[in-house]
Amino acid sequence: MHNKIDFIEPIISLKGVWAGYDEDLILEDVNFDMYPGDYIGLIGPNGGGKTTLIRVILGLIKPMRGKVSVFGRSAQAGRRFIGYVPQVPSEDKDFPASVWDVVRMGRLESRLFKHNGNTEDDAIIEEKLRWVGLWDLRKKAVGELSGGQRQRVHIARALATEPAILLLDEPTASVDIEASGNIYELLRQLNDKVSILLISHDMTAISAYVKTIGCVNRRLIYNREKEVTADMLAQGYECPIDLIAHGVPHRVLPAHNHGD
Secondary structure, eight states, X not given: OTTOOOOSSOSEEEEEEEEEETTEEEEEEEEEEEOTTOEEEEEOOTTSSHHHHHHHHTTSSOOSEEEEEETTEEHHHHGGGEEEEOOOOGGGGGOOOBHXXXXXXXXXXXXXOOTTTOHHHHHHHHHHHHHTTOGGGTTSBGGGSOHHHHHHHHHHHHHTTOOSEEEEESTTTTSOHHHHHHHHHHHHHHTXXXXXXXXXXXHHHHHTTOSXXXXXXXXXXXXXXXXXXXXXXXXXXXXXXXXXXXXXXXXXXXXXXXXX
């Protein structure tokens, strides 16, 4: 992958970051490091700052205080190493383009696209479509696909930029439970090739797939562990833990001593 580089320091680093919009403070004193090979899931309530955090990492919002770096560069300069997958809008099903054409846009976004039909571009597009299992559907119109398949198209488009990091905003928000599990499993397989950071409301699902979990609610709790800790739930959701934890597999919660 052209944008994948060797880096033993954090590939994304936020130090003492405060950010928001005008006078509206959304994130407070966020400290976060992501390393090569990570597959991180960030959970948190609506309005807690998850999407703002993504915009800060992408350099779309300049922090009020603190420092953001991507591969040792500024967020704006490091953005070329990130493949971004936004939430799939409901009107996406009406988009008049084929699967191939949508993924091809990733080559344009990476500024590697050539209008004469560059064979390297075609090979990369084919590779990414095979990675996400959509090669046989490449000529299909996006509107004819299921929600899960459309999300795979957008993942392939992001991968077509040849990123070192895949950044996803609510990747399963518009798909059913079965498709959701398939997407998380796909991401786990892709993690062999690219580092992944995603945000989601789906605590139960991501806990079964990601390597580590954090929680964002103005502040970020992230300890490079897979457990959804009591501190995350208490600070992240600000309501009784047993209410939030109801129905969540026990394995994602801290281990208990049987004698307690």
